[in-house]
Amino acid sequence: MRDYFIRRLLLIIPTLLGATIAVFFITRIVPGGPLEARMRQAMAMASERSMKDAGGSLSEEQKEQLAAYYGFDKPFFPAYLIWLGAAPQEVEKQFIKFEEGQNEAKVTLKTLLPRAQWTATNAFKVSEATVDRKGALTGPDVVGWKTKAEPEKQRVTVFRTKFNGLLQGNLGVSTRYNDRVWAMIKERMPVSIFYGLITFILTYAVCIPLGVIKAIKHRTVLDNATSVVIFIGYAVPGFVLGSLLVVYLAARMGWFPTGGFVSDNFSQLSVSGKVWDLTHHAILPLICYMVGGFAFMTMLVKNNLMDNLAADYVRTAIAKGATFRGAVLGHALRNSLIPLATTLGQIVTVFVGGSILIERIFDIDGFGMLSFQAVTDRDYPLVMGVLVVSAFLTLLGNILSDFFVALADPRIRFR
Known part of the structure; x- marks a missing residue:
């Protein structure tokens, strides 16, 4: 079994590579990226230009500089290798233009x-150097600098190379907010951890006892009534329920805040005030997060427990003198909870959990909202960063689920 999990861990690498290659390719072919957005801004400043020429107010050299800045000056595979950190990136690039008859430039x-x-x-650190038409660079601090002569354009490109990609722990810089992608993700993680962990704990704490009661009270009024309630909750999407709760309980009745993770004056509150403020803001979103998973988890516990209650070993335990309560809690319930181990591994995804629509409705600046903003803003470094983190944690969660299943059920052996 050890070899199986080693293979699964190693498979994370090619799976991540495949996912990032596919998404990176999409970011290169879809229109409306950061380069086009910057050109439209330049065009808007030159109102006499035609709307059909998105880069009409920029020279070719300026376009090349923008393409180099946003990483669109390379073909697909070299650009991907640079983002990955397997190929050097040309940084601090400058285009030195030569006039007619000019052989050197500062x-x-x-x-x-x-x-x-x-x-x-x-x-x-700033220093002066001299470069000629052939790309020869002279000066006191030219070590590490490279040049590329382009005689047809009468210019020389001066740059340095640096490995600075995913393999070096760098997810890049947001083209929309000009912040480091990893810093932006870490900033949203506390919100995702809070809602994800609370939802995870409450779902198990409520659904397991409820599933046990429904299995013992099968086909009674209690079982039928709770089934109606949880299936209505399962049928109503979380974002629809969130819209109703915001309109009626928050906006009209004023019982809860209409949005936000905390109040604006949160830092000025006492400790008890902060706890109450955080709880007050979290009640409605947590209801929306939990409503969808209640039916699945409750019915999973109920159905598995009913199957085990009908098994021979439970009847044998009762025949040997065990009470029904002891047979349920000591024998049947333990085996009934084994399938729940398949969901335990997904606890690692609480770092990047969240629902885009629910966070939009309640104005929560979490990981789901960050993913939505990255896509709508065509912020490709942020899109790739969100993909890497969420895909890695999802793959790791799947492996942990298999591990917990093998740990809970000694009959299971992975090969």
Whole structure:
């Protein structure tokens, strides 16, 4: 079984590569990316330009600089390898244009210093150098700099190379917010952990006892009434229920806040006030998060327990003198909970859990909202970062589910 889990862990790598290649390819072919958006902004500033020419107000050199800045100056596979960190990225790129008869030009080399060397006024090291038409670079601090001569364009490109991708732990920088993608994801994780973990705990805490009661009281009024309630909840989408709760309980009756994770004055509240404020804001979203999973989890416990109650070993235990309560709790329930182990591994996805529609309705700035904003803003580095984190945790959760099943049921052996 150890070899099986080792193979599953190793399969995460090609699976992630396949998923990221597919999404990276889509980001290269769909229209309306950051490059086009920047060109439209430049066009809007030149009102005399035609709407049909999205980059009409920019020169070819400016377009090339924008393409290099957003990483669209390379073909698909080289660009993917750069994002992955398997190929060097050309950073701090400059285009040096030569006039007719000019053989040399001055160039300012601006290098970002390590964070430990930053000062209050400067985080860059600046030096002067000279470059000629053939790309020869001379100066006191030219080590690590490279050049590429382009005689047909009468210019030289000066740049440095750096491995700075996923393999180096860098998810990139958001083209929309100009923040590091990993920092943006970490900022949303507390919200996702809060709602995901509370939903996970409450679902198990309510559904397991309810499933046991429904199995013991099968076909009674209690069983039929609870079945109607949980299946109505299962049939109503969470975002529809959220809209109704916001309109009636929050907006009209004023019992709950209409949105947000906490109030604006949250930092000024006492400890008890913060707890109440957080709870007050969380009640309605948690109802919407939990309503869909209640029916599945409850009926899973009920049906498995009923199958085990009809098994021979339960009847044998009762025949040997065990009480019905002892047979249920000590024998049947333990085996009935084994299928629930298949869902335990998904607890790791609470880091990136969340519903886009529910978070939109309640104005919660969580991981679901971040994913939605990344797609609508065509923020491709953020899209790729969200994909990597969520796909990795989902794959890891599937492996953990298999592990918990094998741990709970000694009869299961993976090969």
